[in-house]
Amino acid sequence: MIAITNLTIETAHENLKNGAYTCRELLDVYLENIKRRNKELNAYLEIYNDVYEQAEIATEKFKNGTAGLLTGIPFAIKDNILLKGKIASAGSRILENYKATYDATVMKCLKKAGAIVIGRTNMDEFAMGSSTQNSAFGATRNPLDPSLVPGGSSGGSAAAVAGEMALVALGTETCGSVREPAAFCGLVGLKPTYGALSRHGIIAMGNSLDQVSPFGKTVRDVEIIFKALSQYDEEDSTSVPEDLRKGKNSAGKKIGVPWHLFKEGVDPSIMENFKESLEKFKKAGYEILEIETPTSKYSLAAYYIIMPAEVSTNLARFDGMRYGYHEEADNLLGVYKKSRAQGFGREARRRILLGTYVLSHGYYDAYYNKAIKVRQKIRKEIMNTFETVDLIATPPAPFLPFKIGEKLEDPVAMYLCDVFNAPANLSGTPSIAIPSGKNNKGLPFSIQLTAPHWREDWLFEAGKKFESIR
């Protein structure tokens, strides 16, 4: 029996290399778990039919000496990442049968590395949500307690890893969609610097915010994935060329905490755990300072204008004509109306309406332009803050995983999940969520660290340190 509970990429690699087990044997353990648990958890929407061929390719790499760290590693990928010939539905009825015609750049990298992509995972429709209940294909449940949500929007990927149905996974972040489910499922989740990983072949939600983001059980695992996928891609005009990927110098040990952001209501047990985590960092030689980022409190407000504006533009292409869900009607306008009304779910329609409104003549300056200005101010403020501290710490989410069905009728309560995530997405800085203990019901706590642009290495260093002392 292969023990996978504490398995990491490096240990799996060693074992595959020295023949303790084969790629196929390792894969089979995860497939067994999928058989046992996926029906209840709904983490995967599809298990690919070529997983054994992928395992053979990986085995071949071990035989001919071209295997790397990711060779034979079982991955789950979010349903908005294109893989040629496979369905990518973004959790939406409108793309239910859409088959990708090319590989996303990150998938090309994984294929080249010989990773095994087990299947595509459930998500909130077009990545809009914080609980994976907005999927057209049913909610995903939290493997730690199936009566709870796994977080979202990449909840399927998080549940796949936490439920031992993949060793690691890819999700995407527009605002917290990997850090929040990582926190809810007891995993590590990294949102890289904007422009580090290619967005080519990712179904767009908010282009100026989206980033492919890895999940793992350890900081080292997400570091390995980040390093394998972080590279300039000429197919993505927002990908940053290698020579411009330079961060601030001098990794010090100063952690700033924006206590003023905690006013919005943080669960007392999260607060307590967060303070304990800070104490641990202190003992490990870090200095904890209070910081003031007054504009950050407008992050959510700015995000919920900029994102729907981009969403309404991006989703305009789903018109029922070119591809995706199609409804017959008497005329073209009728086709658009019917296809879109029935193809999109409630949250998608809500955001299309909001976005169209804030971009419309007469409201553009009042809302969209203002939000853009606020975003620039937030970015500047965060960059200034990094003149005095090296990392910023908060919890990733203000509350613990909630019940399936909760907050569904109250979109604003759901939007509050993102309160600590938004500054990193708006400013493009890298940010990581790391498990920081459990409560008496076994539910995970988590700490979030944010670093200056291109200083993922500081997150990894502090994160590994924290793993060794938590």
Ligand code: GLN
């Ligand atoms: N909670 C965020 C939202 O609903 C999640 C967005 C994301 O990161 N994909 O917009």
